[in-house]
Amino acid sequence: MFSIIIDMKKIGLLGCGAIGTQIALAIDSGKIPAILTHVYDFDRSKSEALVSRLKKRPQIAENPHMLSSNPVDIVVEAASQDAVRNHALSILQNRRDLLIMSVGALLDESVLEILLDACREFKRTIYLPSGALAGLDAIRSVKEELESVLLVTTKNPKSLKGARFFEVSKIDTDSITTKTVLFEGSAKDAVNLFPANINVAALLSLAGLGSHNTKVRIVADPQTDKNTHQVIAQGKFGSISITVENVPDSTNPKTSRLATLSAVECLRAACSTDMRIGS
Template sequence: MAKRVGIIGCGTIGSQLALAVDSGQVKNATLVSLFDVVKGSAQSLSSKLKSAPKPFDDFGRFMSQDCDVVVEAASQEAARKFAKPVLDAGRDLLVMSVGALADRELLASLQSSKGRVYIPTGAIAGIDAIRAVKHLLDSVTLTTTKAPKALAGAPFFETSSIRLDEIKKSTVIYEGPAADAVKKFPANVNVAAVLSLAGIGFDRTKVRIVADPAYTTNQHEITATGSFGKFQFTVNNVPSPGNPKTSYLAVLSAIECLRSVCESGMRIGS
């Protein structure tokens, strides 16, 4: 029986996931409903899909629909607000805005809920390896390098004196723990949250953010050391079409995660 899928958030990632299910790219799945707080957004996306999922701007009505898997593809705020009700209703949840899980209380509440939580690896590589040696890790550092325009609008700049339009060369604009980074750059470093959950936690995982006007890709470099040895992973991602803050790999990772949730058969990795 096909899994019934609902999507929260009809922006770049939500739209791409909807198209993947609608086109049959994700097999054994049927898109039944869309939700976005922006009036008309869900309706606009639904009108482009042959499956014509029901559009909603009211969460209660969205939750009244029969659904097996709900994808959160909106924002950290949406994840904090809607994740628990989805899971308490016995539905499985795929979380894209993983930075919200830096909230220990929220994370604990989700882990004790009825439904299952799925987290895509996002725009980085090596997560299976990090998980395998998590008990042997001494340090984990993520260095993210993006063009200044890809960092624009982050809450970090509300209190910082740094002006992105004045950056002319590679500049480290932030260094700190992942717990802080995911709050100050919620649309840029959800990968830091994935890495933290897989490894040594939000407080011990270090994040460095670099603005470089010469970059046309979004680069994520992971360095992990411990008694097992040393890992180094570097991924240079093309920005997602229509949203330079999001790497295209993050969209592809979300589609692959949803496919693994809905489809049976061989599974490679964790």
């Protein structure tokens, strides 16, 4: 038993918001076979609120660099794209693995290149959960034979409110009464206009054809209460069509339940060595 515990990976958590809290609870309950040793949030009261909910209490780091100067194996970023831009490189340089939730930061090719180089130099791994999507296993597999990838995201207009798209277009979310295609273009352009969709578009781009060649269509549907992502990929291998109808996470209505569950599963798999199901 003792040897099992000392073999367990040590986790540092960067960001103690809704998703960080779910990950911490999954470690605390034993669902993820790991030990949460340190947490950090730039708002210290969030760290304290999280720690008070845990049976096995981690230390609160004084600053984000402390997370990876401690004997941590994997740092989990559940904070923001800025956190990735500011801290990911030094985490890898400190020879910690890194699980990134704010995948959108990797659409900046200069950031991606630097982090991939650091992974190779320091023999570290960046883990990217599947987010609110399914099928990244197959998209990665057919990458070299892919001819086209289209992501169709359908949401209630209310869920799209606040997107930059509505500043540059004449369309008002309240005026949408029937199913309406708002945008069709590259993933690169889509994430600028609909930043809330950035993780899904970024993951699909990274797994497949890149953000210039991955097509995105955004549909507003006043009749739906779900966030639906459909991926249609074609090539010499045949075709793959994936539709995920996502229910919001009750603990965090801005996130799909699947995005929370896939983050937990990604860390569980990274901390486990018995069986890895899927490519």
